[in-house]
Amino acid sequence: MSAKEAAPEAAPKEGLPTLHHLSDSQSQAMIWLLEELSVEYNLVLYQRDKGHRAPPELRNINQLGKSPVFVTTDGRPIIERSAISAYILKTYDTTGKHAAEDWVKDEILNSFAGATLGPLTAIELLFDLATKHTPWPLVYIARGFRKGVQKTFTTAEFKQSLEFLERELGDNEWFNGKEFGRADVMMNFPVDYIYMRKWVDNLELHYPKVTAWRQRVWERPAWKRGIEKGNGYDLAIF
Template sequence: MASSDTKSPESLVTLHHLNDSQSQRILWLLEELETPYNLCLYSRDEKTKRAPPELKAIHPLGKSPLLELPDKRVISESSAIIAYLLRTGDPARRFAAHDLVQDEVLTSFAGATLGPVNGIETLFDIAEKHTPWPLKLIARTVRGGIQKVFTGAELENGLRYLEDELGEKTWFNGDELGRCDVMLSWPLDIQAQRGWVDFPARFPKLAVWRARILEREAWKRGIEKGNTYDLMSW
């Protein structure tokens, strides 16, 4: 366990962070907030690429991110963790929602709309990647069919919506990033890293938005403190 502050570790929140996972956006937010925290790093199983059993001892779901509070209560689910951190760690309300309704809509959109589409694409991506030849051709054909009748149009429609919603704004939240920006970073990172979407060519505003994130010092510190963020590794 590493601590980001000189205060007693027992008085700080603890992020239980899994490599190559959506937990990276929580680590990024902690760095943005300059919130003192403990960091416990976990690595995926080399063969299964699943989270290690040690996370089960922290929370029954055994997944990351998990935010452990000083009183030992554990918060799961990224949206809930982000909401808690912004409520307790941003007294100046620097990252407060500019538009409460739209912030809630986009935060929900990241998980409820993009989440299932990304999940299906990831499942077939992994299946094709790990299926031996010549069965790989069958997996590829099935995936192409799913893309044709469902995921392709859904992905295009969702990203076009986001491109238009961002418009000429710096962030989805306005002049400063907010909860919706942090939430949206993960599904778009998967799409970009796994090569499903050519953002510069098809969605240039989203490409610039992603570049802004990667240029932020807090993002860079989070990457340095984490234990890899390679979304092609599984």
């Protein structure tokens, strides 16, 4: 399907920023952040194709053809959720409520979400897809590779990463501290990937703080509004 408006009443308005959002993607966290800050914005929805790829229309917004893309009020497109969340918070969190309580920790966690968890989930997803789409009888080879990668690398890395996040949360409700911040927005997508695709066993038992943090996000009214405005958020469909 091509790009479509979220709803007739949500037709683009002049003078507002615009979020170009792809179904079942990291862009869902950007809707959450905008809703939390009560930003008035245009939302343009894109549906994945039968191969779960982004439609070509997204390339009209940015040459990479990926989501999210946030277009500012002066027409500047911003890509990558780290840059987008930083811009949104700097521009619209006028009271500084969600500013970094510890800027060094904030930088560490933001980098960890993108540079450690991001590639790790990409590797695991690649082998997931290989086992689903490799034709018979080569699929048995793909499954063997996947088990080997999990046994020697990804499973242990996931567990180590989640143990790190447990410690970073400590007694706080949010990675940022008393209030959620950019690190929480960045961490949302890779953690959801791990939970939705069940890449680690007994998550709720072994990582209760991360589990409670994720549940806390999903229970927020702004998150629920974002889910209603979006067009699907199921990271296990691929």
